[in-house]
Amino acid sequence: MQIEMHDIYKSFGANKVLEGVNFSLLPGEVHALMGENGAGKSTLMNILTGLHQKDKGKIIIDGKETLFQNPKEAEQAGIAFIHQELNIWPEMTVLENLFIGREITRPFGVLKTKEMKALAKGVFDRLNISLPFDRLAGACSVGEQQMIEIAKALLTDAEVMIMDEPTAALTDREIQSLFSVIESLKKNHVSIVYISHRMDEIFQISDRITVMRDGKTVDTKRTKDTGYQEVVKKMVGRDLEEQFPQRTARQGNTILEVRHFSSRQKFKDIHFSVRSGEILGVAGLMGAGRTEIMRALFGIDPYDAGEIFIEGKKVRIKNPSDAVQKGIAFITENRKDEGLILDFTIRDNIALSNLESFAPNGVIKAADEKSFVDMMIQRLQIKTSSSETVAGDLSGGNQQKVVLAKWVGTAPKVLILDEPTRGIDVGAKREIYYLMNELTERGMAIIMISSELPEILGMSDRVLVIHEGEIAGELDKAEATQENIMFLATGGKKHGTSN
Incomplete structure (x- = not known):
């Protein structure tokens, strides 16, 4: 799937969030979308998936102008969004969360639990995680809940995956498992929009980087043609000094x-x-x-x-x-x-x-x-x-x-x-x-x-x-x-x- 977003504008009341943003996604690429908090990254993706409606601009998918009315339409078209703020139902089990709204049933609505567990196990094995399907999601750690969200997206067989801070709560082992899955998805021509503030990850897995600042597109470059300092400068609009301040506090009692x-x-x-x-x-x-x-x-x-x-x-x-x-x-x-x-x-x-x-x-x-x-x-x-x-x-x-x-x-x-x-x-x-x-x-x-x-x-x-x-x-x-x-x-x- 190829996506082009041209000259996208969006305001919430008097607050201008996006002002003429341009973004493109090629089949089988990992495209990092970067910018400070409030730059408009998540809003842009929410517009793509129909959660918000743009004020102006065009969205072209595989050569055809497209407008999704809601996230369900986007998901049915093959676009999955793994949000930074987890969409977990704590009083439901892990399995119920994985298939919520997409349950596999027999006539009269009887669940095909065995088939659902088999599909879920296949995805869990790919992600190298082990979670009891009957555990309440609310009893899982934040990291485990994040993996449930990622597994849920993988179960949709999406052509495009939007990952917003997917590794923020994951262990190093879970992160490497996710990266292996991303490489596998790329080989199957699945495209990934990867939103993260972790620079080492961006330079490890992305093919291109688009930087946004204050609701505008600053630049798009192939990852191999840029570097950490250049990306940071474009994000914040200035050279960033030493990241960690010198510790000068005097310790007392x-x-x-x-x-x-x-x-x-x-x-x-x-x-x-x-x-x-x-x-x-x-x-x-x-x-x-x-x-x-x-x-x-x-x-x-x-x-x-x-x-x-x-x-x-x-x-x-x-x-x-x-x-x-x-x-x-x-x-x-x-x-x-x-x-x-x-x-x-x-x-x-x-x-x-x-x-x-x-x-x-x-x-x-x-x-x-x-x-x-x-x-x-x-x-x-x-x-x-x-x-x-x-x-x-x-x-x-x-x-x-x-x-x-x-x-x-x-x-x-x-x-x-x-x-x-x-x-x-x-x-x-x-x-x-x-x-x-x-x-x-x-x-x-x-x-x-x-x-x-x-x-x-x-x-x-x-x-x-x-x-x-x-x-x-x-x-x-x-x-x-x-x-x-x-x-x-x-x-x-x-x-x-x-x-």
């Missing part, structure tokens, strides 16, 4: 200490501490228990044993309200379901965690609220025309910034960040890294969970490595290398580590 922290079947005998002005990186493979430890620490999930100390005082945290009152904030990796109220405005989302500041007597002081929200929008450079914009209308990266603004505004003693730059472009990542640096310079302690080793190495003062729910080792700045982290993350033990 211990703010948080955890001893013998355990939760049945999730993690065991966890012990660590973090000091004011410090960034403690938490590394490990997907499913190692990193997120589970922090969820229990914040009071989202229960724990069976262990002690928590804030500034040397033993505390009991039974729920997130307790954690917030004790000075702990937690930004989860699942911003869509746990970090934001998508139907609320930016103002409402940011203000929610700070209501006591604006309503000391139960009445919100609108002027104080507006001043604070506007300051946070400016400080985190959230791209929006107004604080009254609905959070669900923002790009993924700007949604992440709203979550950050919400919690940073509470001025916590300890800030836990779970995959803080997942799905965020290179320019926005740098802004968040500098914000983290600024916060630690003010004395905040930060715990950062990340699957991106460059991020762990670039931002952490110490690194705690988790393997199968236990601490495999702790590395100081000098010891923290990619090789040492992976050695511990895959089951190796640091000399002197007791558990």
Whole structure:
């Protein structure tokens, strides 16, 4: 299938999102679509697949002008879209999610479950994943849910696949399995639009790169004819300085200490501490228990044993309200379901965690609220025309910034960040890294969970490595290398580590 999009315009009210964008896709190619969050990449693909209607321009598919009225029409024509924000039904099983809307049935609607499982197993084998078909999708990790979405698209036998940040939550093994599938699809003349902020992936698998900036097409080049610096400059409109800021924060007293922290079947005998002005990186493979430890620490999930100390005082945290009152904030990796109220405005989302500041007597002081929200929008450079914009209308990266603004505004003693730059472009990542640096310079302690080793190495003062729910080792700045982290993350033990 060959696709050409000519001079595409789209506005949402007064907000101009696309202004004369051009994009083409050849049969059997991987075409990377790149740009900062808010550049218009996802909107362009939503127009192609009929989720949004263009204001002006032409879409030509195999020489014929085409306009899909909805995503179902696009899917029936052979175009599948794997969205960045997962479209998973948590109360349904893995198998039900794979075939939702496309169930295979006998007369009178009886499901051909055996046939559906056989087809699903074939796709799972190609992706090198193993998931019970009867498991509830809501019980799967974010990475596993991402693989379900990819498998769902493969089951459609599409001629075109649009992948929006497909590897953001995947392990290295899952990523390599996906890349093998992509190579196989190319050989069968399936075309792929690949949206990602991971430069190494783009240069590894793409044939061409189109860069967008501020709703316009900047350039299209063959991947082999360009390089990292050129692409970044076109994305942000300037040369990007050092990605990771120099760590200048002075470390003070211990703010948080955890001893013998355990939760049945999730993690065991966890012990660590973090000091004011410090960034403690938490590394490990997907499913190692990193997120589970922090969820229990914040009071989202229960724990069976262990002690928590804030500034040397033993505390009991039974729920997130307790954690917030004790000075702990937690930004989860699942911003869509746990970090934001998508139907609320930016103002409402940011203000929610700070209501006591604006309503000391139960009445919100609108002027104080507006001043604070506007300051946070400016400080985190959230791209929006107004604080009254609905959070669900923002790009993924700007949604992440709203979550950050919400919690940073509470001025916590300890800030836990779970995959803080997942799905965020290179320019926005740098802004968040500098914000983290600024916060630690003010004395905040930060715990950062990340699957991106460059991020762990670039931002952490110490690194705690988790393997199968236990601490495999702790590395100081000098010891923290990619090789040492992976050695511990895959089951190796640091000399002197007791558990």
